[in-house]
Amino acid sequence: MSPDYPFDEAATARAAIDAAGTLTEWSEGARRLLGWAADEVVGRPGARLLAGPVPEVSAPRWHGTVALCHRDGHTVTVWLLAHHRRPSGDGPGDWLVVTPLEHSRAPGNPLDAAALTQSPCAVALYDDRLRLHTQNEAMARVVGLPEERIRGLRHSEIGGKPQNEELERHLLQVLTTGRPQDVQTYLRAGGEDRAHAWLARMAPVTDAEGRVRGVCMAAHDITENYQARQRLHLVNEASVRIGTTLDVTRTAQELADVCVPALADFVSVDLLDPPEHGGEPPAAVAAPVALRRVAHQSVTPGGPQAVVGQGDVEFYPAASPQAASLLAGRAVVVSVAAGDLEDWLDQDRTRRERVRQHGIHSVMVVPMQARGTTLGVAVLSRARRRADTFTADDVLLAEEITARAAVCVDNARRYSRERETALALQRSLLPRSLPSTAALEASSRYLPAARAGVGGDWFDVIPLSGMRVAMVVGDVVGHGIQASATMGRLRTAVRTLADIDLAPDELLTHLDDLVVRLSQESGGEGGSPGELGATCLYAVYDPVSRRCSIARAGHPAPIVVPPGGVPRELEVPAGPALGLGGLPFEAAELYLHEGTLLSFFTNGLVESPERDVGIGHRLLREALAASAGPAGPDSLDETCDRILRALLPAGGSSDDVALLLARTHGLPASQVATWDIPADPALVAPIRKQVVEQLSTWGLTDASFTTELVVSELVTNAIRYGSHPIRLRLIHDADTLICEVSDTSHTAPHLRRAKTWDEGGRGLLLVAQLTQRWGSRHTPEGKTIWAEMALVEEE
The missing domain is CATH 3.30.565.10 (Histidine kinase-like ATPase, C-terminal domain)
Structure with missing residues (x-):
């Protein structure tokens, strides 16, 4: 007896043999059958108990009649059932060998009254010790063993798998509680290579007095329903896991990750390279097809099945399923056993060896298409661990998932193309270099957002008359090409207004009027104004008087570092953001000692979803203070780099960053x-x-x-x-x-x-x-x- 099975186990002759052939377990039933006590056989070779040759076993389950040696010297011929058990950890596992001892039927047993023989449902009856009493023909086909051979065995002994042990625990619960249970499991039927999904319905069998005398179990094959739910779950999982970013490589990898191991053992995603000068990929392709490996995934760590490395380009001839799928514009399924790949593999010996080495037997290639454009292919391969070939339902499922991924890849490519265009526009509109003036030396940095579209941040240094110089930093609300174009218009307007030497507050007033007009022009057909806004800071420094006049429109205040002093934020009236219209701006004027460091920046530098804006300002002041250390001030380029390292995360900022540093000079x-x-x-x-x-x-x-x-x-x-x-x-x-x-x-x-x-x-x-x-x-x-x-x- 045991806590899991609180009945006499002597009704089964039971033994376990490890991979070396040594007996590791010997039950009381085995002693009753052959007369050997456990301490006489455990730890010794099991072959010593055979009166004949050792049977050849090649499958996980074996059964047959063998001659065994009894302890008193005579031969006992018995039918044995053997199961290979997987190890709990590392190791080869062992074999469980069982045979039922005589199992009698008592007269008037209520189990005999159950009508089972003609039932189309697989039904088995277990007695009050959970040993098989009887089963119908349908259950015999499921188990793959006749009733007369296995009558008297426990369910776990008949199946020999962890799932069978789990079912036996549920049988015990029904026997002890008298309450029926429904259990779902996934098992291979006897003699079949493919596993089935089963619904096991268990109910107590009672006598005339209502006492529980056994358990009836009916098994229903729900494989089709189970697979439909699995397919639906996989489609739902794909919709959640694929397309989490606007990155082509990441999206392709997500497609491969979703399909392994649920749909295939190895999946690769190969894409057509976009045209060099922009535009869409060609609508039609011709063999041989050049495809770039973007991502792959395998059930085996390291992906040893891969012939092509990630990032490499491979040319696929017309005989390959990749080219066939792209030319036909539909999914193609090929089988190694049927010889569908022979022509292609004859041209690629390395690929043939990889197919043979890893036991790949079926390949499905699904074209990736979105908005009428062919992007590439997803290749799904199955090997030994999945003996079943791709079915029509598998093809439909792969096409559904690939279609979703193709849209995400196309979106990522369009985003990347727009981002590159916006970046090119942004770079063309920003100053390539800052002018050298007698009033100050300046250095700048511009970093586009790591995840969002390119924004409208800008900076500029504008020489004015009388050796004076203007410094400007601005930020257009929004991202994308529109924001970059608006930034260019505002930067041009600032330079034009600066050329007529407007005071900072007057310049911002004119710039505000311009933003209001641009907002009205960008409105819809009904004439309602669009949502266009910007912030800006404009400062003018005179090296003769060493005075600086500053005004800002909703922009962060600059931080000033006097020579030998500590960084502090300048008290400049905030002013409204550009685009509100009709509100005044106010300038502040201050005296700057020669060598004063001015720091102008956009909010992408100090603001972050991961921290408070106050922390960003503190980190900026600390970086500026460290750059003006006792060893002498760093160069402005070194200071810019120090600030970016201190304030921006490793993966880049979530918003555009513009930084302008200026160190003032005085004219003697x-x-x-x-x-x-x-x-x-x-x-x-x-x-x-x-x-x-x-x-x-x-x-x-x-x-x-x-x-x-x-x-x-x-x-x-x-x-x-x-x-x-x-x-x-x-x-x-x-x-x-x-x-x-x-x-x-x-x-x-x-x-x-x-x-x-x-x-x-x-x-x-x-x-x-x-x-x-x-x-x-x-x-x-x-x-x-x-x-x-x-x-x-x-x-």
Whole structure:
């Protein structure tokens, strides 16, 4: 007896033999049959008990009549049933050998009253010790053994598999509780290679007094229903597991993972390469077909069945099922045994050896098609472990799953193509390099989002008149080509507005009007405005006064690091985001010591789904502080890289990131000269003389002639048409000399072409011809006319 089977086990002669042929188990029933006690035979070769030759066993189950040696010397001829049992861990397993001892039927046994013989349902009756009492012909066909041979055996002894032991435990529950049970299991019928799904219905058998005297078990083959549910489950699983990302390789791998081992032992996904210059793959293909291995999966670790490595291209001839499937535009199923692959394998000896080595017997190739375009094929192979070939239902299932995956692959390819287009557009619109100016040195980084589409982040450094420089960082709401195109329009608008020297708050007001108009233009047919918005920060730094004016429209405030100081966030009025319309912007002005580090960025740098925005700002300040360490400040490029490493995850940011760093320079007072101009045209000549003397002091005598002419024209125009006071200022660095004339008039000059007989009108034309560039800007007091002259000849 045992807790699992609380009945006398002596009614069965039972023994176990390991892979070496040694007896490891010997029951009381075996002692009754042959007279040997357990301690006399356990641990010794089982062949010593045979009176004849050792039977040849090649299947997991064997039965037959053999002659055995009794302990007293005579021969006992018995029918034996042997099952190979799988090991619980590593090892070859062992054999369970059983034979029933005499099993009698008591007169009036209620089990005999059950009508079983003509039942189409497989029925078996077990007595109150759970030993087979009788079974009908249908059950005999399921078990594959006649009743007279196995009568008196337990169910686990008849089947010998873990599933049979599980069924026996349920039989015991029915026997002890008197309550029926339904159990589903998956077993091979006797003599069949394919397993069936069974519904075992168990009910107690009672006598006239209501006492439970046994258990009746009826087995119903529900294989078709079970397989239908399995197919439905696999389709549902495919819809969940395939297409979790917009990555072609990942999607193809998900298809292979779903199909192994549920549908095949080895699955590979091979795709046609997209055209080099964009566009869709060809609508039709011709043999030989070039396919790139994108993904594969196997029931064997490492995928030893694979002939082609991932990422490699293989050419498939017309004799291959891959080419046949693509040319026919439908699934193709071939069998090795039927010789369907002979022509192809004759051309590829390596593949033939791989098929033979791994026992591949059936191959199904399903074309991957989406939106009328052929993308590639999914190849499903079955080997020894799945003796059944692909059925029509398997083909329908594979086509359903592959069709879902093909749409996901096509979506991923379209997304990748759009992303590359948007990236190319983004790169073409962003500055390829930042200008070198005397006001500051700058460095930048732009990183597109790792998972979302390309966004509308941008940055720029714009040289202005008077050695000043503008810095701008912006972020258009949304992602994709539309966001990149909008970013390009806004960046162009900012450069245009910067060229007319608008103050930061005025520039943002004009930019806000532009975004409102763009939003209205992007609306639907009904005229309702579209949802277009952006944030922007605009700053102007003057190296002469070392003052910086900043305004922002809903953008993160910059972080400033004074020389030898700690990083801090600048207090700049936030302002509304661009596109709301009609709301004011306010600028802040501050003095910056030479060597101050300014950090401008978009919210993708500091914001992340994994952390609070406050943590992002703290990490940024720490990275900036580390870059200005005691060993001296890092280069701006090193600082940019340090910031990105500190704030961005290894897989990239979930949003676009734009970062602009600028370290300020101050222009020494010795490089600036200023004169107050009296309102007397006759005093222009002395002013010219003073200018020439200043140029001589600076060592710029080569520029004296041109500078004299420019100063004369600009000062004369200011005296004639401007308002007092008038001021002349010269500024220079190593490359440029700037001449500025300011007055209190708000009337801006314009270039015109003088006629032959006109006495004037040629001054600004002459200035334009002599200088590198010129212009005017409005100031709170009036206007400034400026002209730049190059001190170094361009090569």
